[in-house]
Amino acid sequence: MAVVARFEVEYTRFLDPQGEATQALPPFALDPAALLPLYRAMTQARLFDSKAIALQRTGKIGTFASALGQEAIGIGVASAMRAEDVLVPSYRDHAAQLQRGVTMAESLLYWGGDERGNDFSVPRQDFPICVPIATQVCHAAGCAYAFKLRNEPRVAVCILGDGGTSKGDFYEALNLAAVWRAPLVVVVNNNQWAISVPRSQQSAAPTLAQKAIAAGIEGCQADGNDIVAVHHLAQRALAKARAGGGPTLIEAISYRLGDHTTADDASRYRDPAVVEAQWAFEPIRRLRNYLLRLKAWGPEQEEQLIKECSEAVNAAVEAYLATPPPSAADMFDHLYATLPTALAEQRETALHFAPHEGGGHG
Numbered sequence: 001m002a003v004v005a006r007f008e009v010e011y012t013r014f015l016d017p018q019g020e021a022t023q024a025l026p027p028f029a030l031d032p033a034a035l036l037p038l039y040r041a042m043t044q045a046r047l048f049d050s051k052a053i054a055l056q057r058t059g060k061i062g063t064f065a066s067a068l069g070q071e072a073i074g075i076g077v078a079s080a081m082r083a084e085d086v087l088v089p090s091y092r093d094h095a096a097q098l099q100r101g102v103t104m105a106e107s108l109l110y111w112g113g114d115e116r117g118n119d120f121s122v123p124r125q126d127f128p129i130c131v132p133i134a135t136q137v138c139h140a141a142g143c144a145y146a147f148k149l150r151n152e153p154r155v156a157v158c159i160l161g162d163g164g165t166s167k168g169d170f171y172e173a174l175n176l177a178a179v180w181r182a183p184l185v186v187v188v189n190n191n192q193w194a195i196s197v198p199r200s201q202q203s204a205a206p207t208l209a210q211k212a213i214a215a216g217i218e219g220c221q222a223d224g225n226d227i228v229a230v231h232h233l234a235q236r237a238l239a240k241a242r243a244g245g246g247p248t249l250i251e252a253i254s255y256r257l258g259d260h261t262t263a264d265d266a267s268r269y270r271d272p273a274v275v276e277a278q279w280a281f282e283p284i285r286r287l288r289n290y291l292l293r294l295k296a297w298g299p300e301q302e303e304q305l306i307k308e309c310s311e312a313v314n315a316a317v318e319a320y321l322a323t324p325p326p327s328a329a330d331m332f333d334h335l336y337a338t339l340p341t342a343l344a345e346q347r348e349t350a351l352h353f354a355p356h357e358g359g360g361h362g
Helices: 032-057 071-078 094-100 104-111 135-149 162-166 168-180 211-215 227-242 272-281 283-293 299-322 341-353
Strands: 086-088 156-161 184-190 218-223 248-253
Touching: 032 071, 032 094, 032 104, 032 227, 032 283, 032 299, 071 094, 071 156, 071 184, 071 227, 071 248, 071 283, 086 094, 086 135, 094 104, 104 299, 135 156, 135 168, 135 184, 156 162, 162 168, 162 184, 168 184, 168 211, 184 227, 211 218, 211 248, 218 227, 227 248, 227 283
Parallel strands: 086 156, 156 184, 184 248, 218 248
Antiparallel strands: none
């Protein structure tokens, strides 16, 4: 018998749950001041998340998917990207979108059912939120292949949940991207739950990162609650893809501290004691402890940060609520260059019966 191949999956962590460095930090993180923008971004993303849930509970937006406890994944990945790269997100990736330049008001418009929320003012070529599970991996693979065909030094970055790795779309996209050696980075947010199905019932594989092996590409794991580890692996994978080295799969291990969405009640299928214990691993406290230990952060700075972020979130909410609703004509005006006669008649009927336009989303 001959062994024809051996495989390994590396796990990366730089900061433990108490905020202690477990090994020498990568170059980008050697200056504590370089970590402060990441800490600010995670804090603002969490405050935005909390406000969005409150808005949903009061009927101001629709169903919302919280990213509570998973902020290091979105911020860590997006902060490693270049402006010309393209993010292909799922419905839990508002932290990454905010880091990329999507405004909080735009995000609220989307969650409020207003398509204009996908008309990003800054990352114009980033993809809109994908709600179907794992289909965005196919979109990202195609996007990455287009970059290769055009000889553009750009990378497509796709984020999906652990449940998405059980879908055929995921495997097919990964396989094609590997064959094409497309500049693609796929990040699996392993938050341990695909709605009510735990990770243990999704796959018998010891890791989700090893699913890259069948496609012939690199698969690695990061402590998804350590933003230094997430940013480092994303930065490395992006550089490799940009240099022609092909795709990488990163499994970022975290935990979904909230419900799957605001339409879910996770207490029906999760032990509250287990969820409570997971708070000890969350990413914001971890980085804060590290910065406090280095005397690069303190209570006064924390108070000021919370004040500034809260004001920014509240201003975004006010802007969202004051945005006039779209016209009933929009559903017709953006379908055809020249509207067919039958639809033109429907357009007139819709405008006739539409409520008086005015006011905002509130």
